[in-house]
Amino acid sequence: xxxxxxxxxxxxxxxxxxxxxxxxxxxxxxxxxxxxxxxxxxxxxxxxxxxxxxxxxxxxxxxxxxxxxxxxxxxxxxxxxxxxxxxxxxxxxxxxxxxxxxxxxxxxxxxxxxxxxxxxxxxxxxxxxxxxxxxxxxxxxxxxxxxxxxxxxxxxxxxxxxxxxxxxxxxxxxxxxxxxxxxxxxxxxxxxxxxxxxxxxxxxxxxxxxxxxxxxxxxxxxxxxxxxxxxxxxxxxxxxxxxxxxxxxxxxxxxx
Numbered sequence: 001x002x003x004x005x006x007x008x009x010x011x012x013x014x015x016x017x018x019x020x021x022x023x024x025x026x027x028x029x030x031x032x033x034x035x036x037x038x039x040x041x042x043x044x045x046x047x048x049x050x051x052x053x054x055x056x057x058x059x060x061x062x063x064x065x066x067x068x069x070x071x072x073x074x075x076x077x078x079x080x081x082x083x084x085x086x087x088x089x090x091x092x093x094x095x096x097x098x099x100x101x102x103x104x105x106x107x108x109x110x111x112x113x114x115x116x117x118x119x120x121x122x123x124x125x126x127x128x129x130x131x132x133x134x135x136x137x138x139x140x141x142x143x144x145x146x147x148x149x150x151x152x153x154x155x156x157x158x159x160x161x162x163x164x165x166x167x168x169x170x171x172x173x174x175x176x177x178x179x180x181x182x183x184x185x186x187x188x189x190x191x192x193x194x195x196x197x198x199x200x201x202x203x204x205x206x207x208x209x210x211x212x213x214x215x216x217x218x219x220x221x222x223x224x225x226x227x228x229x230x231x232x233x234x235x236x237x238x239x240x241x242x243x244x245x246x247x248x249x250x251x252x253x254x255x256x
Contacts, residue, residue, distance in 0.1 A: 008124040009050065012135070012194040012213040016046055019196035019211050022218040026209065033222055037202045044206065045199040048213060050192035051113065052104040052140035055121065056097070056151040057189070062181035063092040064163045068171035089174065091163040097155055099189065102147040104140030108195075109210075110150075115219040116212040119193045123214075137192060144188045156181050 020043070027038050066089040074081040099121045103113040160179050168174050194213025199206055202223055209220030 008126060008189070008191045010119055010121070010124055010191065010193050010214060012048055014196070014211070014213055014216055016048065016196065018216060019046060019198055019218075022211050022216055023198050023200075023209060023220075026218055026220065027222070033224070034202070037223055042200065043198060044201045045197070047197055048135040049195050049197055050135060050137040051108055051195050052138055053119075053191050053193050054102045054104050054140070054144045054147045054151070055099040055189040055191055056102065056148065056155070056186065057099055058155060058183045058186035059094070059096045060155065060159055060181055060183050061092075061094050062159050062163065062179065063090065064160055064179035065090055065177045066164070066167060067175050067177055068167065069173045070170075071172050087171070089167050089171070091167055093159075093163055093166075095159055095162060097158070100151045100154055101193075102151045102154075104142050104144075104147060104190075105138050106141050107138065109208075112208075112210045112219050113195075116195070116210055116215075116217045118215075119212065120214055121191065124191055135194075140190075144190075148188070152183075155183075 023043075027033060068087040068089040070085045070087070072083040072085065074083065101117060101119065101121075103110055156179075159181050160176070163179075164174065164176070196211040196213055198209040198211070198220070200209075201207070205223075207220065207222065209218065211218045
């Protein structure tokens, strides 16, 4: 198990060439992407960086209360009757979470970092200086105490989702009323994970993309061609209008 203060690393499995190829693939299929961005924007910066992560593990117990409904249908000669039954649904459970990752650098976009997960923490290695070669290593500026709130939020969301999934298939509707989770054991570790950061520029505005240096998962926001968007919107509207008009004519013709 990884203990707080012990430095462990996940090494880069993908190269900068892989990051450039992933960026090009990211453009494909984006119909609203400006042509100039696709053809003429240039990579302003491409760097591999080791990002600090706190890894939280915990054993948890919890429960959740729901209101559930089921429906029964009856046919009579004159009507179709729907009978709705209401239930109080209670779910309890125990779950062990291992290495819940939380980005320890305020300079990194948390949404992007969570989007390129997961990393393969089973392949962590003890730090050696050789890992620095050709890469930048960031240092954490968010303590594990401050990061624990985000880890607990992710833990709670996952645990409650698991409990709900055990009940949802058996009810037509299921609404949460109350829930509680308790950690019975927890510890925190520290690891550096590999991330490629690609920055491009279009109309004097930078666009930043991130890629998981192990798996190649790639994320980033792209500009939208407003002219294409307007044409697409109006085109969609006209298609729906024409289809609706055809349906109305068919209905009116049937009535006639």
